[in-house]
Amino acid sequence: MAILERNQTRRDPAQGSPPAPAIAIASVVLSMALVAVGNGLMFAYIPVRLGAEGFDPTWAGLIVTGLSAGGLAGCILTGPLVRRVGHARAFMVLSALIVLSNAAVGAGPHPLSWIAARALYGFAICGLFIVAQSWLNDVVANAIRGRVMAFFYVAYVAGLGVGYSTLALIDIRAADAPLIGIAFTALSILPVGLTRLTQPPPPQAASVALGRAWRISPVGVAGMLAVGGLSMTISGFAPIHATAEGYSQADVALLLSAMPVGTLILQVPLGWISDRTDRRFVLAAASALAMVAGLFALGFDGGALAALVVIYVVWDGASESIYSLASAHAADRAGKDDMVALSSSLLFAWSLSGFIVPGIVTGLSAVYGTQAFIYVAIVIAAAFCLFVLWRVVAMSPVPAAE
Incomplete structure (x- = not known):
């Protein structure tokens, strides 16, 4: 079954099966939080280490x-893997690949x-997100999806x-570091x-279908393109820039460890608000805040x-909040049998942007210095904010009851 057209709605889990226990949902969230450490x-x-x-x-x-x-490949191949062995076994296989990646880094x-080791990691982590998100989206209703996905992402960022x-x-x-990562x-x-x-049962549609995903939710796909570029730019180049600017190892560690606090502060309230209004309003606000924070980072x-x-x-928290909001917005408009395909498509959009934008930033940094990543992040946030505002004017929202 192909991904449903945009005007079709997904079946609420409460209509066909009892709601999943919170402790069972928490097991998936806990696993992803442990991976994140x-x-x-x-x-x-x-x-x-490279700077040292x-x-x-x-x-x-x-x-x-x-x-x-590697993330692009993971988005393409994870769907067929889930269809073949199921969600739980796919999760274990992908976790084993992360172990191998960390072992390769530990060799020296x-x-x-x-580069090869981190490509393998990118393959595996995108696959893990596809498995976890499609699993959770299958068992939660539209009315609480924003909060559940926010909690999921907050746990990962923590x-x-x-x-x-x-x-x-x-x-x-x-x-x-590699040994701790393996553990x-x-x-x-x-x-x-x-x-x-x-x-969930084996997905009938498991391949990337970016065009169909766009027809379901242009804002959802655009949000993933935006947050993919923002996330990989900010988290990937902030330590590079800080190291190049002469900040110490302890300073870089402090900066990076503080950044997720913004996500912890903003993610759940924004998810709660998005469950009670048009999620696009919240997406526009988050992207506008990311743009303003980027300007302050530059100054x-x-x-x-x-x-x-x-x-x-603030910058990282506002930027990362786009991920769960865009994911929930797209899932509101999808069919229950298509969650794996939708998750694969959204993560493909995330990875595509996360592949292209860092390449652009790397090239710009070689010419203009490592500060270039700040300018790129500001442009991305501003462009997405304008796109969401245009979609708010052009299209009506999906009712929360659907």
């Missing part, structure tokens, strides 16, 4: 681009091999923050392996660390 540490570790070894910042940018390239600072902060506690020249990824398999959450760039921490907290 290792992921956050590796995100912070790689650019700082004397490599040019361009290498760190290429590694971010490689990660996103070899930029070319790290895990990232724990991982970021761990950077200050490790020996940057040792293999501590937390292995732990993440346990909640999913023990969950009693009912698995205070290179200044006092305390000011930068506050600005980056």
Whole structure:
């Protein structure tokens, strides 16, 4: 069954099956939070380790681009994997790939091999998001989806923050970070392996269908394109830029570990509001806030660390909030049997932007300096805000009861 046309609505789980227990939903959320701890540490570790070894910042940018390239492949291949083995087994397979990626990074600072290792990580983490999101979207109703997806993303970002902060506690020249990443990824398999959450039936549509996803929800797809570029630009290049500006390992760790606080503060309230109004209003507000925060980041760039921490907290929180809001908005308009295909398509849009934009930023940084990522992020947020406002004028919302 193909992804449903935009004017069709998804069947509410409450109409066909009892609601899933909160503890069962929490098992999927907990697994992703555990994965995030290792992921956050590796995100912070790689650019700082490369800087400590004397490599040019361009290498760190290429590694971010490689990660996103792997994500594109993950979006294409995860759907067929889920259709073949189911959600739980697919989750375990993808977690094993992250373990392998971290092991390769732990072998030593070899930029070319790290590009391949992070591409494998990108493949696996995009696959994990597809599995987790489609699983959760299958068991929650439209009326609470915004809150559930916000809670899911808050838990993931909280895990990232724990991982970021761990950077200050490790020996940057040792293999501590990859080993910690391996340990937390292995732990993440346990909640999913023990969950009693009912698995969705094998999806009838499992391939990427970006055009159909656009017909269902242009704002949802555009939101993923925007947040993919914003997320990979801010989280990927903030440590590169901070290291190039001369901030210490502890300063970079503090900045990165503080950034997820903005998501923790903004994500759940925005999700709650979006369940009670047109989600597009909330998306427009989040993107406008991201644009303003980016302007402040530009104005205070290179200044006092305390000011930068506050600005980056708001900037990252507003930008990352677009992810769950756009995902929930698109799922409101999809059919129950098409959640895997929709999740694959949305993550493909995220990864496509996350692949293209870091490549652009890497090229601009080589010419104009590492500050270029701030300008790019501002442009993305402004463009998406204008697009959402145009869609609000052009199209009516989907009622929450549908």
